[in-house]
Amino acid sequence: MGQTLIARRAPLASSRSQLEVLARPGPWPRFEERVAAAGLVPLTASGIEIFQINVGKFCNQTCRHCHVDAGPERTEQMTRETAEHCIRALAQTDIPTLDITGGAPELNPSFRWLVQEARALGRHVMDRCNLSILLVKPQEELAEFLAEQRVEIVASLPYFRPTQADAQRGEGIFDKSITALRKLNALGYGVEGSGLTLNLVHNPVGAFLPPAQQSIEAQFKRELARSHGIVFNNLYTITNMPISRFLEFLLDSGNFEGYMERLANAFNPAAAQAVMCRNTISVGWDGTLYDCDFNQMLELPVTNGLPRHVRDFDASTLNGRRIVTANHCYGCTAGAGSSCGGAVA
Amino acid sequence: MDTYYHPHDLGKFADMGKSNTELWDKFMAYYGAVFAEGALTAREKALIALGVSHAVQCPYCIDAYTQASLEQGSNIQEMTEAVHVACAIRGGASLVHGVQMRNVAEKLSM
Ligand code: SF4
Ligand code: SF4
Numbered sequence: 001m002g003q004t005l006i007a008r009r010a011p012l013a014s015s016r017s018q019l020e021v022l023a024r025p026g027p028w029p030r031f032e033e034r035v036a037a038a039g040l041v042p043l044t045a046s047g048i049e050i051f052q053i054n055v056g057k058f059c060n061q062t063c064r065h066c067h068v069d070a071g072p073e074r075t076e077q078m079t080r081e082t083a084e085h086c087i088r089a090l091a092q093t094d095i096p097t098l099d100i101t102g103g104a105p106e107l108n109p110s111f112r113w114l115v116q117e118a119r120a121l122g123r124h125v126m127d128r129c130n131l132s133i134l135l136v137k138p139q140e141e142l143a144e145f146l147a148e149q150r151v152e153i154v155a156s157l158p159y160f161r162p163t164q165a166d167a168q169r170g171e172g173i174f175d176k177s178i179t180a181l182r183k184l185n186a187l188g189y190g191v192e193g194s195g196l197t198l199n200l201v202h203n204p205v206g207a208f209l210p211p212a213q214q215s216i217e218a219q220f221k222r223e224l225a226r227s228h229g230i231v232f233n234n235l236y237t238i239t240n241m242p243i244s245r246f247l248e249f250l251l252d253s254g255n256f257e258g259y260m261e262r263l264a265n266a267f268n269p270a271a272a273q274a275v276m277c278r279n280t281i282s283v284g285w286d287g288t289l290y291d292c293d294f295n296q297m298l299e300l301p302v303t304n305g306l307p308r309h310v311r312d313f314d315a316s317t318l319n320g321r322r323i324v325t326a327n328h329c330y331g332c333t334a335g336a337g338s339s340c341g342g343a344v345a
Numbered sequence: 346m347d348t349y350y351h352p353h354d355l356g357k358f359a360d361m362g363k364s365n366t367e368l369w370d371k372f373m374a375y376y377g378a379v380f381a382e383g384a385l386t387a388r389e390k391a392l393i394a395l396g397v398s399h400a401v402q403c404p405y406c407i408d409a410y411t412q413a414s415l416e417q418g419s420n421i422q423e424m425t426e427a428v429h430v431a432c433a434i435r436g437g438a439s440l441v442h443g444v445q446m447r448n449v450a451e452k453l454s455m
Binding site: 208 | 381386388412415416417418420421
């Protein structure tokens with residue numbers, strides 16, 4: 001697999017140049033105009049159901065489509081102090097879910113502490129897991145820890161065949177993912193009646209939209225059970241966002257215009273009303289507050305004079321905030337829509 | 346016009362409704378119904394369409410149903426097999442007409 005944009009000193013490593021590409025005029029209206037043309041008011045948050053923390057960009061993989069530009073050479077990591085601010089913010093509220101992402105979030109030294117503290121507060125905890133991390137030393141007993149804490153695992157597996165999965169995530173990653181999934185199944189994850197939830201994430205291996213969630217879930221269930229004896233709970237389809245390394249792929253392969261047009265033509269007002277930023281707050285590794293993980297990567301923090309750091313977290317001012325949008329938002333509103341929890345419409 | 350086929354012309358398909366809206370609307374209603382989930386899944390129908398696109402050698406259809414098949418979750422192995430099915434039927438259709446050739450040759454020959 002290639003290196004991160006940062007390590008290659010690629011121009012797109014800067015969020016500014018990504019935003020410039022996204023703002024290029026094309027045969028599609030600006031996202032805000034499209035929302036208005038559909039008779040919808042500008043996106044506003046309706047409350048906070050999910051407190052999502054991106055604990056850093058360090059990852060054992062370097063997937064080609066990564067919207068975080070994560071990789072082994074990235075050093076950004078949330079400190080314990082910032083993690084403590086996060087738990088304090090969570091404790092002040094009754095936000096039911098803590099969603100931990102990265103990079104490979106498990107590689108942050110405060111990961112287990114965050115999980116334990118949030119569970120002690122009685123919150124549901126989700127770990128966005130790349131699977132291969134479960135086999136990396138000294139993380140072998142990580143799966144047991146997650147099971148003990150009853151953490152929901154949301155694991156990336158773009159496809160049920162190795163060719164496609166490895167093309168996106170790196171040579172040999174499919175086999176490692178299968179080994180990790182077997183391990184999780186053995187602990188009861190994804191097994192009916194165990195109460196341990198294992199959800200998978202499918203995203204297209206290329207410049208096209210994901211299939212209908214139900215139908216690809218059925219395909220995944222059939223194929224993974226038949227070929228590998230693996231079970232899981234739900235499959236979430238996620239559209240590739242035209243940012244970071246996927247944006248680089250779109251430009252290099254001559255697919256940028258076609259993909260943006262495809263997303264914009266598939267704009268679905270019902271999906272636009274159900275975008276995840278409306279019920280999520282996203283915290284960056286340095287404590288900055290964003291509407292979502294994508295805005296985080298584009299360095300578009302919450303706006304309109306709201307407190308921008310988790311140490312000043314105040315749910316009452318963040319509820320009802322105006323969401324910061326740009327043309328990448330078309331990725332959330334195309335077809336059945338896309339969110340960290342899959343299709344929305 | 347430097348070539349008969351332009352990829353962007355696919356986007357002008359709906360212009361065919363401009364001079365006869367009624368027939369266009371009927372065709373599109375039928376087309377939509379054909380491709381909806383039915384006894385066959387939308388994914389299976391897209392794969393059949395991909396095979397037929399190759400049999401009729403329509404570049405617009407090949408473009409559209411390659412994308413549609415990928416968006417329905419099909420993979421390149423399945424899509425390649427669909428093209429081979431079209432190829433086998435086309436090739437087989439030529440070959441089976443060899444029987445006619447044989448019949449004629451037999452009649453004419455001593
Ligand atoms: S997509 Fe996930 S697993 Fe892959 S490099 Fe990015 S953070 Fe790591
Ligand atoms: S990219 Fe973020 S801000 Fe834009 S619609 Fe999606 S979730 Fe909302």
